[in-house]
Amino acid sequence: MQSFRSEIENPLVEKDILELERKIRLFKEGQVDEERFRSLRLARGVYGQRQLGVQMVRIKIPYGKVTSEQLHRIADVSDEYSRGRLHITTRQDIQIHYVSLDRTPELWAQLEKDDITLREACGNAVRNVTASETAGIDPNEPFDITPYAHATFQFFLRNPICQEMGRKFKMSFSSTDDDTALSFMHDLGFIAKTKKIGDTEVKGFKVLLAGGLGSQPRHADVMYEFLETDLLIPTIEGVLRVFDRFGERSKRAKARLKFLVKDLGLDGFLTLVENEKRALAYQSYPIDTSDFESEITFESTEVPTVQIDNQQDFELWKSTNVIKQKQEGLFAVGIKVHLGDFYTDKARKLADLIKQYAANELRFTLRQNILIRHVREEFLPFFYTELQKLGFAEAGYDSIADITACPGTDTCNLGISSSTGIAVELERVLKAEYPQYISNKDVTIKISGCMNACGQHNMAHIGFQGMSIKSGNLVAPALQVLLGGGVLGNGEGRFSDKLIKVPSKRGPESLRLLLNDFDTNKNVEESFLNYYDRQGKTYFYDLLKHLSDTTNLVEDDFIDWGHDKNYVKAIGVGECAGVVIDLVATLLFESEEKLDNATEAFENGQWSDSIYYAYSAFVNTAKALLTSEGVKTNTHDGIINNFQETFVATNRIELSENFPALIYQINKNKPSKEFAYNYLNQAKGFYQKIDTFRKLVVEN
Incomplete structure (x- = not known):
C-alpha cells in the first residue's frame, strides 16, 4: 500500500x-x-x-x-x-x-501520475467546476472562459474555507448567452460578458447566485450583471465564507445555499459577503490566461485515405454531430455516448485518435457525451470511419434522442426505479418510430431515478422521475411525467411542471402521445415550450390521465425496465454529501487536526489558510461541547452564539472576551502574519481550555 x-x-x-x-x-x-x-x-x-x-x-x-x-x-x-x-x-x-x-x-x-484527482469530487465541498464544452472554440463567445474555470478549480481545491460546509457547492461557466453550462441552476453560475469601460473592452461575467434543482428547484438570482474577471476569485471566496458560516448543517434537506439566500434575502446575503472582504487574502486576483493561448498543433498532417460506404449517413452525421469552430478550418466532433457509458477498449482507441489527429484534447459534456475538438475539415471523413469502428458515429448528438439519465437503481442507493432502463426503451422508440426527431436539438428528455435530480429531469422539456405506485397490496415502478422546463439563455431558465404519475411500463406510450399531439396540433415553426404554454398544463394532464389508472395493471407492469423479477422498492442511505452525526471525542480529535493544519499553513507563510483553519478549530471545538449537552449546532453562526449563551454567559467557561467577539476577529482583520499568529495561539488556548473542561466532566 x-x-x-x-x-x-x-x-x-x-x-x-x-x-x-x-x-x-x-x-x-x-x-x-x-x-x-x-x-x-x-x-x-x-x-x-x-x-x-x-x-x-x-x-x-x-x-x-x-x-x-x-x-x-x-x-x-x-x-x-x-x-x-x-x-x-x-x-x-x-x-x-x-x-x-x-x-x-x-x-x-x-x-x-497524470494530474488527475479525486479530491472533493463528492462530499460537502466545492464540487467539479463545469463549463461549456465548446469554450475556446465557440464563434459566438466573447472570450474563452476555460482559464477562469481552471483558476477557480485550482484556487478552491483543498482550500480550508470549503472543506466541511453544510452541503455541496456547485459552479459553472457558460461561454455565451446560450448558457449551455446552465448557470440558473447552480450555486454560482458565470456567463461570459464584455463591457466597454472608457476606450477599453473589459472581460467579465454575469453572476447568478443560489440556483438549484432537487425536490425544491430554485431559479438563481442575478448577483451581478457584470463582474470583472479580477474580482472572480474574491467574490467566490466571500460567498463560500458566508455559506460556511451561516448555512444549515443538521437538516440536510435545507442545507443548500438556495435555502440560505431565500431566508436572508439577496440584499442580506450580499451584505454578509461584503463584510467578509477585509478577511480575504486577495481583494483582486488577476488570472493568467497565457497557458491557454498557445497555438494549436497536430502530430500528423497526412490525411488518411478512407472509403465512405454510405454518403447519406455521413452527411446526416455531419449535420447533427459536427460543429464549426471559430478557428478557421477546424471543427468539433460530437460523440453521442449512450447513457454516458463506454468501455476502456474504446477509450484507449479514442485517446490514440485525438493524440495523433486532433490536437490531443477532448471534453466530456454536461449531456454525458464526448466532444473532440480541433479536427481539420479534410480529416472529417477519416474521423467518421474511425468512430464508426468504435460505435461512436451515431447521428443525433445533443438531440431529443440523446437522453440524459442518472444511474438510478443500477448502482445508486437513492434510486427508486430504473432510469437507465426506461432511457434505453425511449431511445429505441425514438429511433424506430420518430426518425424525424433525430436532428431535433430543440427538445430535451432527461430522467432521474429519484427526486434529487442528478439526471436534471425537472429542467427538461420532457422529464421523467423515478417513483413507485401502489395497486392493491402490490407496488409497481412508476414515473412522474414533467413538462415545460428548459434553458432560455442569458441566465434565464424554467423548471418543469409535475404532470402525472404513470406506471413505468407506460412511459413509452406517454412519450408517443406527447410527440404525436405536438406533431399534429402545433403551429408552423412553434417550439415545444410555446406549444406547451399555449395548450396549458391541464390539457396535457387530460391527454395522459388514462395512463395513470392502476386498476388494470398486468403482470409485466410490476417488473421494472431492464429486470426480469418483480419490482421491490429498496432505498438505501444516500451519500450525496449528507450531514453526519458527530461524536464529541471525534470532534475534538478533528479540532486537533485543524490546529495542526493551521500551524503547518502558518509555517509555510500561508496566513489566510492558517487563519481559516484556526477559525474551523474554534467552531469545531465549540460544537463538540454543545453536542455533549444536546444543544443545536445547525450553523456555524448558531454554534458561536449558542456557545456564548450556554457556556460563557453562564460562567461555565471563562474567556477574556465574549465568544462571538473572539471568533469574529476573522472578518475584522486583514490576513497578516501578526494576526494569523495571534489567532492561532488563541485557538490553541481555547482548545486546551475546552479539552480540560470536557475531561473533568467525563471523570465526574
Missing part, C-alpha cells in the same frame, strides 16, 4: 492519499466512527454504492477536459481496480464502480 509514496511528486497530494489510507485503517480497527469516516472518504471521491462491500469512485475532471495521456490513465485504472466501464456524469466527471475500499488510495495515486 505504501509503494506509491515515491511516485507522487506533489507533497500535498501524497499527504492526502496517505491520510485516506490511514483513516481506512482506523475505520476498520473501529477507531473512527462510521459516519465521520463517510464524510472523509466522500471528500476524497469515494462514494458508497447500492451493492454492499464496493465503492463508486468519482474522478474529478475540471470542465471535462482530458488529454490522450489522461484518458489512457483513467482506462488503466478502471481495468486494474474496477470493471473497465467508464460513466460520464452530468457534471463532466468520470465514475467507475465496484471498487474495493482498501484499494482506493492506490487507485488515486495512479491517477495523480
Whole structure:
C-alpha cells in the first residue's frame, strides 16, 4: 500500500492519499466512527454504492477536459481496480464502480501520475467546476472562459474555507448567452460578458447566485450583471465564507445555499459577503490566461485515405454531430455516448485518435457525451470511419434522442426505479418510430431515478422521475411525467411542471402521445415550450390521465425496465454529501487536526489558510461541547452564539472576551502574519481550555 509514496511528486497530494489510507485503517480497527469516516472518504471521491462491500469512485475532471495521456490513465485504472466501464456524469466527471475500499488510495495515486484527482469530487465541498464544452472554440463567445474555470478549480481545491460546509457547492461557466453550462441552476453560475469601460473592452461575467434543482428547484438570482474577471476569485471566496458560516448543517434537506439566500434575502446575503472582504487574502486576483493561448498543433498532417460506404449517413452525421469552430478550418466532433457509458477498449482507441489527429484534447459534456475538438475539415471523413469502428458515429448528438439519465437503481442507493432502463426503451422508440426527431436539438428528455435530480429531469422539456405506485397490496415502478422546463439563455431558465404519475411500463406510450399531439396540433415553426404554454398544463394532464389508472395493471407492469423479477422498492442511505452525526471525542480529535493544519499553513507563510483553519478549530471545538449537552449546532453562526449563551454567559467557561467577539476577529482583520499568529495561539488556548473542561466532566 505504501509503494506509491515515491511516485507522487506533489507533497500535498501524497499527504492526502496517505491520510485516506490511514483513516481506512482506523475505520476498520473501529477507531473512527462510521459516519465521520463517510464524510472523509466522500471528500476524497469515494462514494458508497447500492451493492454492499464496493465503492463508486468519482474522478474529478475540471470542465471535462482530458488529454490522450489522461484518458489512457483513467482506462488503466478502471481495468486494474474496477470493471473497465467508464460513466460520464452530468457534471463532466468520470465514475467507475465496484471498487474495493482498501484499494482506493492506490487507485488515486495512479491517477495523480497524470494530474488527475479525486479530491472533493463528492462530499460537502466545492464540487467539479463545469463549463461549456465548446469554450475556446465557440464563434459566438466573447472570450474563452476555460482559464477562469481552471483558476477557480485550482484556487478552491483543498482550500480550508470549503472543506466541511453544510452541503455541496456547485459552479459553472457558460461561454455565451446560450448558457449551455446552465448557470440558473447552480450555486454560482458565470456567463461570459464584455463591457466597454472608457476606450477599453473589459472581460467579465454575469453572476447568478443560489440556483438549484432537487425536490425544491430554485431559479438563481442575478448577483451581478457584470463582474470583472479580477474580482472572480474574491467574490467566490466571500460567498463560500458566508455559506460556511451561516448555512444549515443538521437538516440536510435545507442545507443548500438556495435555502440560505431565500431566508436572508439577496440584499442580506450580499451584505454578509461584503463584510467578509477585509478577511480575504486577495481583494483582486488577476488570472493568467497565457497557458491557454498557445497555438494549436497536430502530430500528423497526412490525411488518411478512407472509403465512405454510405454518403447519406455521413452527411446526416455531419449535420447533427459536427460543429464549426471559430478557428478557421477546424471543427468539433460530437460523440453521442449512450447513457454516458463506454468501455476502456474504446477509450484507449479514442485517446490514440485525438493524440495523433486532433490536437490531443477532448471534453466530456454536461449531456454525458464526448466532444473532440480541433479536427481539420479534410480529416472529417477519416474521423467518421474511425468512430464508426468504435460505435461512436451515431447521428443525433445533443438531440431529443440523446437522453440524459442518472444511474438510478443500477448502482445508486437513492434510486427508486430504473432510469437507465426506461432511457434505453425511449431511445429505441425514438429511433424506430420518430426518425424525424433525430436532428431535433430543440427538445430535451432527461430522467432521474429519484427526486434529487442528478439526471436534471425537472429542467427538461420532457422529464421523467423515478417513483413507485401502489395497486392493491402490490407496488409497481412508476414515473412522474414533467413538462415545460428548459434553458432560455442569458441566465434565464424554467423548471418543469409535475404532470402525472404513470406506471413505468407506460412511459413509452406517454412519450408517443406527447410527440404525436405536438406533431399534429402545433403551429408552423412553434417550439415545444410555446406549444406547451399555449395548450396549458391541464390539457396535457387530460391527454395522459388514462395512463395513470392502476386498476388494470398486468403482470409485466410490476417488473421494472431492464429486470426480469418483480419490482421491490429498496432505498438505501444516500451519500450525496449528507450531514453526519458527530461524536464529541471525534470532534475534538478533528479540532486537533485543524490546529495542526493551521500551524503547518502558518509555517509555510500561508496566513489566510492558517487563519481559516484556526477559525474551523474554534467552531469545531465549540460544537463538540454543545453536542455533549444536546444543544443545536445547525450553523456555524448558531454554534458561536449558542456557545456564548450556554457556556460563557453562564460562567461555565471563562474567556477574556465574549465568544462571538473572539471568533469574529476573522472578518475584522486583514490576513497578516501578526494576526494569523495571534489567532492561532488563541485557538490553541481555547482548545486546551475546552479539552480540560470536557475531561473533568467525563471523570465526574
